[in-house]
Amino acid sequence: MITETELLAFMRETAYKPMTYQELEEHFHITDAAGFKEFLKLLNRLEQEGQIILTRTNRYGMPERMDLVRGRLQAHAKGFAFLIPDDREHPDVYIHANDLKSAMNGDTVLVRVSSKSPGGGKLEGEVVRIVSRAVTQVVGLFQHHESYGFVIPDDKRINRDIFVPQGAFGGAVDGEKVVARIVSYPEGRSAAEGEIIEILGHKDDPGVDILSIIRKHQLPEAFPEDVMAEAQEAPEVIDEAEIAKQGRRDLRSKTIVTIDGEDAKDLDDAVNVERLPNGHIQLGVHIADVGYYVRENSKLDQEAYNRGCSVYLVDRVIPMLPHRLSNGICSLNPKVDRFTLSCEMEFDEHMKVVKHDVFTSVIRTTERMTYTNVRKILQEEDPEVTARYSHLVETFQLMKELALKLRANRMRRGAVDFDFEESKVIVDENGKPVDIVKRERSIAEQIIEEFMLAANETVAEHFHWLKVPFIYRIHEDPDQEKLMNFMAFVANFGYVVKGGKSNKVHPRALQTLLEDIQGTKEQTVISTMMLRSMKQAKYDAESTGHFGLAAEFYTHFTSPIRRYPDLVIHRIIREVIEHGGTLPEDRQEYLASRMQEIAQQSSERERVAVDAERDTEQLKKAEFMLDKVGEEFPGMISSVTSFGMFIELENTVEGLIRLSAMTDDYYHFHEQHMALIGERTSKIYRIGDEVKIRVARVNMDDHTIDFEMVDMKPRRRDNGNGGGFEGAAGGRGGGKRTAKAGGKGGKAGRAGKAGKGGAAAARGGAHGPGEAAAPGAAAAGRGKRSKRSVAGGTGRSDTAPGGGEAAPAAVSFGFGSGKGGYTASGPAGFSRDSGSYRPGEGGKSGSRRKKTSASGIFIGGGSADEGAAPSPRKKRGGKGKSNNGTAAFVRKKKK
Secondary structure: OOOHHHHHHHHHOOOOOOEOHHHHHHHOOOOOHHHHHHHHHHHHHHHHOOOOEEOOOOOEEOHHHHOEEEEEEEEOOOOOEEEEEOOOOOOOEEEOHHHOOOOOOOOEEEEEEEEEOOOOOOEEEEEEEEEEOOOOEEEEEEEEEOOEEEEEEOOOOOOEOEEEEHHHOOOOOOOEEEEEEEEEOOEOOEOEEEEEEEEEEEOOOOOHHHHHHHHHOOOOOOOOHHHHHHHHOOOOOOOHHHHHHHOOEEOOOOOOEEEEOOOOOOOOEEEEEEEOOOOOEEEEEEEEOHHHOOOOOOHHHHHHHHHOEOEEOOOOEEOOOOHHHHHHHOOOOOOOEEEEEEEEEEEOOOOOEEEEEEEEEEEEOOEEEEHHHHHHHHHHOOHHHHHHOHHHHHHHHHHHHHHHHHHHHHHHHOOOOOOOOEEEEEEOOOOOEEEEEEEOOOHHHHHHHHHHHHHHHHHHHHHHHOOOOOOEEEEOOOOHHHHHHHHHHHHOOOOOOOOOHHHOOOHHHHHHHHHHOOOOOOHHHHHHHHHHHOOOOEEEOOOOOEOOOOEOOOOOOOOOOOEHHHHHHHHHHHHHHHOOOOOOHHHHHHHHHHHHHHHHHHHHHHHHHHHHHHHHHHHHHHHHOHHHOOOEEEEEEEEEEOOEEEEEEOOOOEEEEEHHHOOOOOEEEEOOOOEEEEOOOOOEEEOOOEEEEEEEEEEOOOOEEEEEEOOOOOOOOOOOOOOOOEEOOOOOOOOOOOOOOOEOOOOOEEOOOOOOOHHHHHHOOOOOEOOOOOOOOOOOOEOOEOHHHHHOOOOOOOOOOOOOOOOOOOOOOOOOOOOOOEOOOOOOOOOOOOOOOOOOOOOOOOOOOOOEOOOOOEOOOOOOOOOOOOOOOOOOOOOOOOOOHHHHHHHHHHO
16 A cells, blocks of 8 residues: 555655646556555545645645745734744745735645745745644633624734624623634635633633633643543552562662752752762762653653643643642652662763763652752851751762863853843732742752753763664754854954854854853843844754754753653653663654654644743733832843834843834934934944833733833924824724724824924834744743753753744844834835834935925835845735835725
């Protein structure tokens, strides 16, 4: 019988020309009726999945041979989108809002590439077919309009409201947060239609805000009954007979400790160190053997696969495994026997691993330590705590010595270490935020971080050379274009990043730069821009290295309670050990076929977790600032965009000062310098500058905060100029909602006087509430995951499974600033969609006059010396040809 692999391989051959099913039947010599029936089923399935295409002449071919690209759609709040192709070598494709054909964020689609940039790097296309829908239900605010209603989605990437007919209200009333199931998807100008399937409560009720975020990201809460039944079968204690039967190495006599946060309940890693007679140091990292209790393809395993990882929200944890396992038999609780997988490493004086071993074991931890107490012993030398743990003080001092040497060795080889401050929102029993505290990165955290990194690298290399199927944590080299932009940016400050062969930059060069800028005023701006130039760490079945860690091999081995890839490799490790260092051929084939799928699913679930964690943190930070409107705070500029600048306060809360609120001058955004420069005063604002702000307003619908500068004088009005569009209210649209349209308007603001103000006009509708959920948007720290995670992190819950690529700073194909829920303009060259003012599109920055119509509306044209290339979109002929910004603005309003 013909297989899927054989059929696709045949169609990918260069000589293949589209064939009918009869011709394919003849080619593959299918003679019996049963085989023919199965073959037709295979063709139909592949065609439905978009892997092959059925032409108008009923011939089958490959999408890529017909200028079609299959992939996942990543929508933006402003309406445009990008296709993330299935083929990882294929560049992303920009899709204009008019070319989406009702496709929504996350949908799998087929896109026809319609134009390319001269260099072939930037592609633009249109959706030809929607293969599968990702959005089946929407969370939002219900609005009742007599005989019909609307659900205004919380997810700003869904930029059309959901129309709900009278009979589908499900008891919902105006102002309630609801979950709506989509019954029919939008077609043309008509809205999507839905029915209410769950009422979460009134939007102001306690707890409804977090519940809305949980439903928005479709996070599972309670475990199904069959999963709980399996969890109940797990034992509460381990008996001696079971230990003897398994032949595990007995480490119960060793001094092994866990070091975690005070509130941690799922303790999945323990460590021990000892100095050997030859002067070397032996490190043991012992990880809970979760795979022993969660068997492959069991109900527990399937549920863990679907969840992907535990999600750490501000006020709760949504675990990957039921508490009976995660807090019980799998948790390395003090002074009880637990099954573990151990990695022992012997380090010489140069911190090179001269000997290592990976094996199954049984341990009994001596003490459950906290980061605070270890810090008090090692840093503060607190007499009370030191006396209480006197029997462990020498052990901790040796741990400190080893950790600092490992870190120094890692820095020497070129690992990139971002030391951003992180915070935690403290909430009361009602979920109300009462404080925001900064997370410390003391020696205690560094000890665990270094030990977990060492174990992850050792395990990854060990199993790479065994050539068994495995899941690695990879971090690809930065995109050359982004890196070149970054190098040009740091050159403004007088720094040079040395490149290697073929202009490739070694991470050591970037770490050297971070060391050079330590303590300088530009430290924040350069660190932030470097982070944004990097790619996002992810899981993969192939080991291609980890750029941020400067590691050739890296995996996640240390957190099987809270991450599915760790659980998978634990099972592989135990299976390899049981078979004497190899796998049976059938298992080798089966596991090899599954690894990439598991890696991709885990990466996607991790992104969902990051987005949900960021959403809840943003929500609670906004709520925390509600009663501080009108108060003044010192802050630092954390990001500069074409529509304003983001200010970070000492408590890590971030807010936006809109360009329209900067009233002492007209400011132009300079992309290359990442600065706002005053037209008249030449005053410059750039990342890292300190400013004093006042909290102007807090928008709890969008979880955004607006600041204004203290003591900013109003603009000097010359000859009646300076009107333009004022307000620039970044709220939801001003157009009236109707039963048919159901869309959000893009209200730009109030028309002002003639004269100056072109920039303000262009900014008017630019910065509605945005969803910073680009693929790597914003490297902001996550509840339990760290900003340092561009390096992939240690794999601890508090140190990050993976890094984030912050949204590029107005670089082509970047998704805004990724800050505070706002989004910047669209990609360079496509800025007509965003409505944002961009240098190069509105005249030379700093020019005294801008092209305006008699009404004061900015009409474009001017010099393109700032590098804003004309759009590569095809001219469609007839209407829409004009480069007149006023006409474009009017057309946009009509839509």
